Amino acid sequence: MAVNNNGVDMCYNVQTVVDDKHSLIVDTNVINNPTDHGQLSEMGKRAKEVFEVENIIALADKGYYNADDLKKCEKENITTYVSKQVFSNSTGEREFYSDRFKYDKEKDVYVCPAGYELKCTRKTPIKEDTKYIEYANYEACSKCQYKDKCTTSKQGRRIKRCIDQDFLDLVDERTAKNKELYKRRQMIVEQPFGTIKRGWGLSYFLTRGLESVKTKISLAFLAYKMKRVINILGIKEIIKRLEELLYSSNLYTLHINTY
Known part of the structure; x- marks a missing residue:
């Protein structure tokens, strides 16, 4: 995938869903599409399956602003709050x-x-x-x-109007009326990427191929989630819940000594 980032890079597009309560990564996927178009409805459906709910709220940046995809979200009971594309003209005025x-x-x-x-x-x-x-x-x-x-x-001058502009206007109005909610997007979804890319230094992959990259990023996100859960619950509470889970599953009891 070629991406304009002060140059041209060959890279993959990592998609994540992050919950707003604990900043835990709900689901992830790796694609080689150059844009995020078409991914919001797909990741939203995957999040609904994880949470086992019928309705969900999705906050996304302007890269996901695509009429066809946003319409799919509406059909899937995914309420979207998405920033619209930046306007411009050929003169810069x-x-x-x-x-x-x-x-x-x-x-x-x-x-x-x-x-x-x-x-x-x-x-x-x-x-x-x-x-x-x-x-x-x-x-x-x-x-x-x-x-x-x-x-x-x-x-x-020519002005182009999307044939679904009436629908997009409703999305724009909904997003504009909920600015405080939308402001949380960056705090929610950017934390995992900031930790993994900047804190841990995982800004590139030492492997090739889509499946290999998926494995690599899944391991990184698993490590992130484990650290988050430890920070949220603490070691003793995690051990307690694991033992309760094992008991309820009629499996052997796990004994772990902490020092």
Whole structure:
């Protein structure tokens, strides 16, 4: 997988689910996809299976902001709070970023910062995998005094609207209304990665192949979880619970001496 990280790296994409109460890793997976698109619903379903619940809340960064995947989450009763992608334009003028163009649902037009209306120019997606509808008003752009700040295109500015934008607006609204909840995302999910990558120095793998990397990362996460459980419960409580588990399972009793 090629990743732009001040250069090009060949690496794997490690997916994790972390619980918000104890920062324990619930589940993990390793893929070789260059993006996180399509992974939120999959990891959410795996977390539901672990917890044996019907509904779950998922906090994720903008890398998971994908309409198809977020719709799958809704069908799986996974309530998502996801940061949307950063807006921009070709000139770098923030005043004319695409989020400054306001959509009028009744008229089906976008109103630009200069007050002109951009009308729909393509009613259906160009390609099957291009799920956007284009809006433009080249005549207005040709006489607009802000054209050079708005776009570098000779024709004029175009705005692309996802065909699932109404659904994405609901996700955006839900996330915006729960800022305090969403702020916890970084504290929850980044702790294991910070500990393992920075604290333990596991920032790269000394093995090759997807299955070998999965084994390596599983061992690292197992060690992390063991340390977390020891910090949360303590050695004596862990031994007590293990003995109770063995008794209830009609297995032999485990005796461990602590010094």
